Every structure is written in structure tokens, then in C-alpha cells.
Amino acid sequence: MQSKTYKFKTTLKNALGLHARPASIFVESAKKFKSNITIKKDGKQANAKSIIEVLSLGVEKGDEIEIICEGDDAKQASEYIKDLIENLSKLEE
Amino acid sequence: MKKLKGLPISPGYASGFAFILKSEQPVNKKILKTSAEDQLALLEKAISMSKTQIDEVMQNASLSKTELDILNFQKEALEDESFIDGIKQKIVKGFSVEEAIKSSFEEAIEQLKKAKSEYLRERVEDLRDIMNRLLDNIFGKRESLSLNEKGIIIKDLLTPSDFAVLDKEKVLGIVTREGGSTSHVAIMAKERGIPMVSGVDIKKINSGDFLVVDGYTGAVVVNPSQQIIDEYKSKAEIERVLSVEAKKFLGVKAMTVDGYYIKVEANVGNEEDLKASAGVKAEGIGLLRTEFLYFGKQHVPTSDELSVFLKRASETFPGEEVIVRTLDVGGDKLPPFMKFEKETNPFLGLRGIRLTLRFKKILKEQLNSILTSNVNGNLKIMLPMVSDYDEVVKARRLLKQIAKETNQSKVPELGIMVETPAAAIMVDVLSEVSDFFSIGTNDLTQYVLAADRENKNVAYLYDDMHPAVLRNINEVIKASKKPVGICGELASKPLAIPLLVGMGITRLSVNPPSVLPVKMLISKIKKEEAEDLASRALHMKSAEQTKKLVADYYKKKGIKF
Numbered sequence: 001m002q003s004k005t006y007k008f009k010t011t012l013k014n015a016l017g018l019h020a021r022p023a024s025i026f027v028e029s030a031k032k033f034k035s036n037i038t039i040k041k042d043g044k045q046a047n048a049k050s051i052i053e054v055l056s057l058g059v060e061k062g063d064e065i066e067i068i069c070e071g072d073d074a075k076q077a078s079e080y081i082k083d084l085i086e087n088l089s090k091l092e093e
Numbered sequence: 094m095k096k097l098k099g100l101p102i103s104p105g106y107a108s109g110f111a112f113i114l115k116s117e118q119p120v121n122k123k124i125l126k127t128s129a130e131d132q133l134a135l136l137e138k139a140i141s142m143s144k145t146q147i148d149e150v151m152q153n154a155s156l157s158k159t160e161l162d163i164l165n166f167q168k169e170a171l172e173d174e175s176f177i178d179g180i181k182q183k184i185v186k187g188f189s190v191e192e193a194i195k196s197s198f199e200e201a202i203e204q205l206k207k208a209k210s211e212y213l214r215e216r217v218e219d220l221r222d223i224m225n226r227l228l229d230n231i232f233g234k235r236e237s238l239s240l241n242e243k244g245i246i247i248k249d250l251l252t253p254s255d256f257a258v259l260d261k262e263k264v265l266g267i268v269t270r271e272g273g274s275t276s277h278v279a280i281m282a283k284e285r286g287i288p289m290v291s292g293v294d295i296k297k298i299n300s301g302d303f304l305v306v307d308g309y310t311g312a313v314v315v316n317p318s319q320q321i322i323d324e325y326k327s328k329a330e331i332e333r334v335l336s337v338e339a340k341k342f343l344g345v346k347a348m349t350v351d352g353y354y355i356k357v358e359a360n361v362g363n364e365e366d367l368k369a370s371a372g373v374k375a376e377g378i379g380l381l382r383t384e385f386l387y388f389g390k391q392h393v394p395t396s397d398e399l400s401v402f403l404k405r406a407s408e409t410f411p412g413e414e415v416i417v418r419t420l421d422v423g424g425d426k427l428p429p430f431m432k433f434e435k436e437t438n439p440f441l442g443l444r445g446i447r448l449t450l451r452f453k454k455i456l457k458e459q460l461n462s463i464l465t466s467n468v469n470g471n472l473k474i475m476l477p478m479v480s481d482y483d484e485v486v487k488a489r490r491l492l493k494q495i496a497k498e499t500n501q502s503k504v505p506e507l508g509i510m511v512e513t514p515a516a517a518i519m520v521d522v523l524s525e526v527s528d529f530f531s532i533g534t535n536d537l538t539q540y541v542l543a544a545d546r547e548n549k550n551v552a553y554l555y556d557d558m559h560p561a562v563l564r565n566i567n568e569v570i571k572a573s574k575k576p577v578g579i580c581g582e583l584a585s586k587p588l589a590i591p592l593l594v595g596m597g598i599t600r601l602s603v604n605p606p607s608v609l610p611v612k613m614l615i616s617k618i619k620k621e622e623a624e625d626l627a628s629r630a631l632h633m634k635s636a637e638q639t640k641k642l643v644a645d646y647y648k649k650k651g652i653k654f
Binding site for chain 1: 162165166169170173174175176201204205207208209210212213216220388389390391426428429
């Protein structure tokens with residue numbers, strides 16, 4: 001089966017960025033998919049399934065990031081994560 | 094007697110015997126260089142042991158939210174397959190398990206140290222904690238953290254997971270060699286009210302020494318003289334008495350010595366605050382912030398969505414006022430559903446009432462919600478960031494229109510939050526269209542002194558005890574033809590309270606934990622003296638002078654604060 005790639009760029013709008021609880025939930029969500037999921041920021045990249053790598057990337061509110069999903073369920077992963085990032089601020093209440 | 098100096102980490106006084114918590118000698122001092130498979134097996138075992146240990150702590154100890162968050166993060170790190178794979182790859186390449194763990198953690202720690210956010214830099218401590226736990230499990234090292242009796246804990250470094258395991262009932266104080274004031278343990282110690290000092294040369298302390306620990310100054314006295322013991326006992330006693338004394342004001346009205354009543358209400362910004370304000374029996378809510386209902390929303394919250402919380406607030410304080418502030422946001426921090434062009438100076442831009450009058454749907458839904466949630470008839474409406482008469486007229490018109498549409502015969506009172514110099518100076522005229530005023534001293538200070546307290550270059554100018562700020566407050570109280578309250582941080586500052594009372598304020602709204610201490614202070618002040626003090630404060634030259642004036646007054650009267 002040919003693996004597919006889906007990518008998109010987005011800006012973090014939630015106050016905490018990818019820290020604390022939003023980061024944990026982000027990583028948990030990424031782990032649900034078989035695809036390899038990568039976050040890129042300013043030329044650096046992190047495995048979205050690794051909490052330590054995601055935190056080390058230091059994504060703050062207002063940062064632009066690119067999400068790259070590669071694998072059989074890349075389309076679903078990409079849609080799911082896009083939606084999650086849009087809604088991250090809800091988790092901060 | 095020896096005097097040691099450290100950094101104050103968590104406030105309070107402690108005295109008691111020193112308990113030195115030492116790490117036991119590791120069972121296996123060196124792990125022999127074995128095959129990669131054996132090293133990998135050691136790693137797996139250490140990871141699973143570490144997880145089990147954390148699980149045990151999480152299940153057995155009664156933990157605060159901070160403590161839980163920290164342990165959860167540590168567990169997530171141990172379950173980080175990609176990170177653990179990195180360690181394994183190093184072992185396969187020929188690293189020993191110890192070298193592999195250390196190098197992977199150090200790489201991650203280096204990254205985090207560079208982070209802009211303090212939150213991330215704090216994670217360094219968690220990673221070290223988890224690294225040491227892994228290594229301890231590999232080397233078979235066990236630490237004893239049990240105390241036979243009450244005492245002061247002495248340890249090189251107390252990690253967050255150490256702290257979680259400790260029997261907090263027995264810990265009178267903590268003295269460490271390492272650790273800073275922003276460390277997790279510092280936060281946890283403050284939460285538990287345990288005095289703590291770090292940066293102390295702990296080699297100078299022996300087990301069984303009697304210690305006095307001053308969590309305010311960072312002093313640690315080893316085997317102190319009786320005089321010093323007595324001195325600290327009396328300090329601790331004052332602290333204890335003040336907190337006990339404050340509790341007596343639960344449900345008691347605050348009256349000055351000469352019989353003037355000052356109402357003390359609570360500021361509420363979420364569900365927890367609401368519960369806390371009921372717990373301390375605040376006399377109503379002087380400032381109900383609604384922003385938390387908006388952040389995280391992808392659409393303008395509807396009247397129904399807002400009303401759950403507003404109803405609960407109305408129900409919590411039957412017979413007392415609950416002042417709901419309409420949405421107070423600006424370009425620096427907008428809810429997700431809003432967007433407008435970037436402003437060069439959002440604090441002088443579209444914010445507060447300016448913003449909600451522009452995006453009327455927000456204001457309409459909110460006013461509608463207040464009208465329909467007013468189950469006890471005690472809700473009032475307050476407009477933030479007013480700088481012009483017309484803004485109040487427009488909001489009032491909208492309120493009347495919505496009341497008509499929803500067939501509400503009773504329209505709640507509509508007031509202004511005084512936080513711009515314009516509103517402060519025009520308060521006599523604004524009295525025509527406003528039913529009450531509440532001075533928001535935080536923003537008022539920033540606008541009066543033209544200094545942003547978040548800006549490191551000018552933050553030194555920001556001081557709400559500055560005579561310029563006090564003069565504005567005094568003007569508002571004197572010129573207003575409607576009731577005036579104060580809801581900013583100034584209202585809970587011991588050094589400000591006599592001045593505010595002296596200026597004639599009758600309503601203070603403070604964070605729930607301050608309600609009782611503020612009442613206690615009011616009860617020790619004589620209005621007549623406060624008036625004299627206030628008139629002198631208005632002629633001081635600096636914030637330092639006004640603070641000294643009040644501190645001297647307290648000292649002269651023997652009032653502890």
C-alpha cells in the first residue's frame with residue numbers, strides 16, 4: 001500500500017501553546033494514529049508522539065507550525081489534529 | 094550557635110530538630126559492562142520499576158493538583174516510546190545503560206533550558222528527577238524518606254517526587270542545598286504551608302541539631318540561643334494569632350474601631366473562586382469576571398451558555414449584590430472566535446466596552462444572559478474600560494431594549510469600572526448615567542502612571558500606592574454622586590486599607606483568601622485617624638513615602654499585619 005502525506009500549517013492560538021495539558025493531549029491524540037506525525041517549527045522538528053520532543057520544540061502562543069502526517073491514516077490524522085489545535089484553548093479553562 | 098544564610102523559598106517560621114535525609118549507598122556501585130541485551134533488559138526493568146513507584150505514590154498519598162501534574166508528566170516521559178527508543182539505540186551502539194540514559198536526558202534538558210517559557214524551563218527539574226529515579230533503580234539505590242517524628246528535613250536536593258512521598262504532617266520545615274524559588278518543590282511547599290529555605294550549606298548541620306528556619310528571610314540558625322528561640326517563637330505566634338484571629342471574622346461585619354461599617358466582597362473569576370467566596374462568607378461579589386466563559390469558544394457564547402454560571406453566582410449570594418463585569422478583553426488576548434487587525438498598542442486600543450460596543454452581538458448575548466439569570470434579583474452590570482459618557486448611554490440603551498424584548502420589567506443596576514483617568518476625572522458627570530462605580534486600581538495605576546507593569550524597563554514606575562494614583566481614587570470617592578467601591582489589588586493591601594478607609598470608601602472587593610484578613614485589619618483602624626493619614630498621604634512625593642507613612646502608623650498603634 002502506498003503511504004500518503006498530508007500536511008498543513010497553522011498558528012497556535014491557545015494561551016499555553018504546546019505546554020502542560022494541551023501538550024499531553026496533543027501527544028495522546030497523535031498516538032492514536034499509525035501514521036508518522038511530525039511538527040516543524042523554525043526549521044526544527046519533533047515527533048508528535050513524543051512528549052519530550054514536543055515540549056523541547058517550545059511551541060508558544062502565536063507560533064506558526066507545520067504538521068506533517070505520513071502513513072495509511074494520514075488524512076484522518078491530519079484532520080483530527082487540525083481540529084484539535086483549533087480547540088486547544090478549550091482545554092485551558 | 095551557627096547562623097546559616099539561604100534563600101527564602103516558602104514563607105513561615107519553623108523550629109525543631111534536624112532530620113538529615115541521606116541517600117543510602119547503592120547496592121551495585123558499578124554496572125559491569127555486559128552485552129547490549131543485558132543493558133537493554135536493565136533499562137526495561139528500571140522503567141517498569143519507576144512507573145510502578147510513581148503509580149504507588151499517586152494511589153497512596155493525598156496529593157495536591159500541582160503534585161499530581163508533576164507525577165503525571167513524569168509518567169508520560171517514561172511512556173515516551175520515541176524518547177526511550179533513543180536511549181535504546183545508544184545502548185545498541187555500545188553505550189552503557191548509564192551513559193545512554195544520561196546523554197539522552199542531558200540532550201533534552203539542554204533543549205528545555207533554552208526555552209522562552211518558564212513552564213518549559215521548570216520541566217528540566219522533572220526530567221532530572223526522572224533520570225535520577227531511573228539510575229537509582231538500575232543501581233539498586235533506595236532512599237528513605239520516612240520520618241519517625243516531627244522535624245525539619247535537611248536534604249541536598251528535594252525532588253518533586255520526594256516531596257509527594259513525604260508525610261507532610263511530620264514535616265515542620267525544609268532546608269536544602271539546591272533548588273530555587275520557582276522550583277516545583279517551592280510551589281508544593283507553599284501550597285502546604287511548609288516553611289522552606291534553600292541554598293544552605295547543609296554540611297554544617299548535624300542530625301539532631303535544633304534549628305530555627307525563617308522562610309521569610311532565608312535565615313537558618315543552628316542550635317540557637319534561648320533568646321533567638323524566643324524571638325522566633327513570638328514571631329510564629331503573631332503569625333498564628335493573626336490567622337486564627339482573621340478566622341473570627343467569618344460572617345462578622347467589619348467595623349472600624351469608631352464604628353464605621355465597611356463591606357467586604359469577593360472578586361470571582363471562575364467556579365473555584367465562587368466556592369471559595371461562599372466559604373469565607375463574602376458579602377457579595379464586587380467583581381464577577383466573565384472572561385473564562387469566552388476563552389476556548391469558537392463562537393460568540395450565547396445567553397444560555399453564559400447563564401449556567403451567572404445563575405449559580407446569583408443563587409450563591411441571595412440578598413447580596415453580584416456585580417457582573419461585561420467581557421473585558423483586548424487585542425493582546427482575544428477569544429478564539431474574534432479577530433481584528435493587529436493593533437500597535439492594544440492597551441490603548443479596542444478593549445473592554447469599546448470592543449463589545451463594536452461587536453454588539455457579544456454584549457447583547459451577555460446582557461440578555463444577565464437579565465434572564467437574575468434569579469435572586471441581585472445581579473448588577475459593570476462596564477469595563479469606560480472613557481466616555483456616550484459609551485455608558487449606548488450600553489444602557491441596549492440594556493433597556495433587551496429588557497423590553499425579553500419582557501423583563503426590572504432592569505438591573507448599571508455601573509462603571511473606573512480604570513481610565515478619563516472616567517476618574519469625569520465621575521461627577523458620569524454619575525448621571527451610572528448607578529455605581531468600582532475602581533479597578535490595577536489598570537487605573539497603569540494608565541495614570543503611563544507604565545506597563547509587564548514591561549521590565551518601566552515596571553519600577555508601576556506602584557498602586559503612588560500618590561498620583563491615590564489622588565485619583567480620592568477624587569472619585571469625593572466627586573461621585575453614586576456609591577463607590579474598589580475591586581483592584583490595592584483593596585487587599587494592608588498598607589492601603591487605612592488610606593482607603595480614610596478617603597471614605599465603604600465597599601472593598603478582594604480575592605476570596607483576603608476577605609477575612611482585610612476585615613480583621615479594618616476592625617483595628619480608627620476612621621478618624623485614617624482620615625488624617627489619608628490627607629497626609631495625598632501630599633507625599635512617592636509611593637515609598639506613602640507606604641512608610643502607613644507602616645509607621647501601624648507600628649505606633651501596635652497593629653500587626
